[in-house]
Ligand SMILES: CSCCC(=O)C(=O)COP(=O)(O)O
């Protein structure tokens with residue numbers, strides 16, 4: 001496998017980001033986020049007493065200075081959606097809300113055709129595939145379980161979200177590598193965010209910047225790539 005630079009070696013495993021990498025940013029921003037935003041007040045009201053939901057609502061209240069009504073918590077969460085905050089509590093709650101949307105077939109998850117094809121080919125070639133996204137693990141499973149290319153969940157060997165740590169912190173990638181059980185240099189991380197690639201490289205992983213023109217109309221070239229190999233689609237990884 002080679003990328004648009006000479007740094008990528010044939011990986012023994014691939015770790016991929018979702019938004020902006022396998023899938024378009026606009027699907028997340030224009031379909032998933034508004035769906036969660038709309039559904040949040042009713043979700044908090046009807047399911048707020050379930051322990052699995054309450055735990056995250058309480059985490060939001062604590063971060064917001066303590067005692068808050070459920071209505072206020074819903075408003076805080078809506079504000080976080082507007083700011084695209086990658087907060088673990090928000091991501092967990094969004095995942096629960098999106099489950100309804102996928103189940104009732106309100107939408108399927110976008111996946112770039114080149115990403116779907118490459119993931120299928122790598123899986124067929126025996127390369128273990130992993131996901132690391134700010135979206136919660138249940139949200140990731142829903143996403144790939146209801147993708148435009150069908151149910152892809154069986155192709156993945158593992159899933160990681162921000163419960164393992166932030167995506168811009170090298171320590172998170174070290175923990176992921178421990179779980180995968182391969183030398184860091186044998187694992188290729190694909191992402192649209194240079195700061196995430198910097199953290200992965202600090203932890204020893206191979207890295208490739210996925211610079212999709214649909215998502216990033218101004219190509220990130222030269223110094224903007226921070227020396228990471230750069231591709232515009234997965235098909236550039238032969
Ligand atoms: C898979 S859940 C939907 C995407 C999402 O909420 C998100 O924050 C994705 O961020 P990523 O780390 O995949 O860029």
Ligand SMILES: [Mg+2]
Pocket residue numbers: 017018019020021191192193
């Ligand atoms: Mg991303």
